Amino acid sequence: MKIQAALITAPQQPIQIEMLELDPPRAGEVLVQIKACGVCHSDYHLISGATKHPLPVVPGHEGAGIVEAVGDGVTRIQPGDHVVLNWAPSCGHCFYCLRGKPNLCDTFVGPIWNGVMLDGTPRLRWNDQPVYHFSALAAFAEYAVVPQETCVVIRNDVLLSVAALVGCAVTTGVGAVLYSAQVQAGDRVAVFGCGGVGLSVILGAQLAGAQQIIAIDRVPQKLELAKQFGATDVIDASKADAVALVRQLTAGRGADVTFEVTGVPQLQTAGVEAARPGGKAVWVGLSAMESSTSLSGAQLVRQEKTVIGSYYGSAHTARDFPFLLDLYAAGKLNLDRLISRTYRLVEINAAFEAMLNGEVARGVVTF
Ligand SMILES: [Zn+2]
Numbered sequence: 001m002k003i004q005a006a007l008i009t010a011p012q013q014p015i016q017i018e019m020l021e022l023d024p025p026r027a028g029e030v031l032v033q034i035k036a037c038g039v040c041h042s043d044y045h046l047i048s049g050a051t052k053h054p055l056p057v058v059p060g061h062e063g064a065g066i067v068e069a070v071g072d073g074v075t076r077i078q079p080g081d082h083v084v085l086n087w088a089p090s091c092g093h094c095f096y097c098l099r100g101k102p103n104l105c106d107t108f109v110g111p112i113w114n115g116v117m118l119d120g121t122p123r124l125r126w127n128d129q130p131v132y133h134f135s136a137l138a139a140f141a142e143y144a145v146v147p148q149e150t151c152v153v154i155r156n157d158v159l160l161s162v163a164a165l166v167g168c169a170v171t172t173g174v175g176a177v178l179y180s181a182q183v184q185a186g187d188r189v190a191v192f193g194c195g196g197v198g199l200s201v202i203l204g205a206q207l208a209g210a211q212q213i214i215a216i217d218r219v220p221q222k223l224e225l226a227k228q229f230g231a232t233d234v235i236d237a238s239k240a241d242a243v244a245l246v247r248q249l250t251a252g253r254g255a256d257v258t259f260e261v262t263g264v265p266q267l268q269t270a271g272v273e274a275a276r277p278g279g280k281a282v283w284v285g286l287s288a289m290e291s292s293t294s295l296s297g298a299q300l301v302r303q304e305k306t307v308i309g310s311y312y313g314s315a316h317t318a319r320d321f322p323f324l325l326d327l328y329a330a331g332k333l334n335l336d337r338l339i340s341r342t343y344r345l346v347e348i349n350a351a352f353e354a355m356l357n358g359e360v361a362r363g364v365v366t367f
């Protein structure tokens with residue numbers, strides 16, 4: 001079938017909107033009519049070239065839609081099901097899955113990072129040349145063929161634009177709080193970075209019963225958003241020493257738990273310094289592969305601080321996508337506010353520009 005899709009043909013070039021050929025789903029695959037796809041920094045890393053990937057590629061990994069058709073052997077998912085797409089599907093039987101860590105499953109990492117389906121081939125073509133699928137999803141498109149393992153069936157009474165955000169930012173942020181950090185009622189937390197993931201951390205911290213949520217950013221609009229999301233204190237890091245202020249706001253000790261969501265080494269260090277002795281620093285943001293971060297060994301040992309890496313919120317997506325949407329439907333997780341703007345697919349370059357300028361909590365392309 002012919003579909004309209006966003007296409008990256010070379011790094012540091014605007015995204016093109018093209019008509020591509022999409023093959024039908026093969027065994028174990030699912031054809032999804034995409035209804036919404038969030039605009040995330042990980043896609044921007046493809047555009048900037050920071051993430052190396054076979055080209056041309058269709059980006060988009062924060063998607064939700066309605067199942068249109070299924071390939072042979074797919075029994076768990078049916079046409080008409082509403083699904084949120086999972087960019088780190090798990091197999092259920094490897095070393096990590098058996099230890100309750102499906103977010104670390106390595107069974108499908110090879111094909112997924114090569115931009116192909118699990119059988120090693122792509123389903124997309126442009127001018128008779130193969131086109132690759134980012135995260136095996138390629139969700140900035142009217143339709144996507146995806147491995148069945150990426151599909152999480154959800155309730156059909158929530159807007160798919162809201163559901164899409166659960167596919168990346170919300171699970172990453174809320175999961176970091178509930179699962180990676182295990183924030184306790186009454187904890188004081190600090191969040192470095194207030195984009196879609198940082199705001200989700202703030203929502204998660206409220207859910208966990210944190211008494212104080214300190215939000216740190218350099219963009220005034222984002223700090224304003226953070227307040228609306230429930231931050232009790234905000235720090236403009238362009239004007240003040242964030243670490244010193246976090247300590248000052250927490251009786252001189254530092255926060256029980258800090259979250260760093262940008263992946264910038266200096267902020268990761270700041271997150272560790274802003275944690276109290278015995279506290280936790282949780283690193284959520286994806287750093288560039290070649291970057292490294294310097295920490296004080298003396299501080300870690302003498303002050304018994306713990307640094308925790310959190311990937312996809314340490315979540316179990318099959319369990320947590322429906323769980324988070326149940327919380328949303330029950331009014332416990334206000335995800336509506338996360339969507340600042342919706343865009344049509346042809347406006348995708350403007351959507352990324354708004355994200356980089358810090359103008360939006362989350363932008364979502366809707367179909
Ligand atoms: Zn993402």
Ligand SMILES: [Zn+2]
Binds near residue numbers: 090098102107
């Ligand atoms: Zn596995």
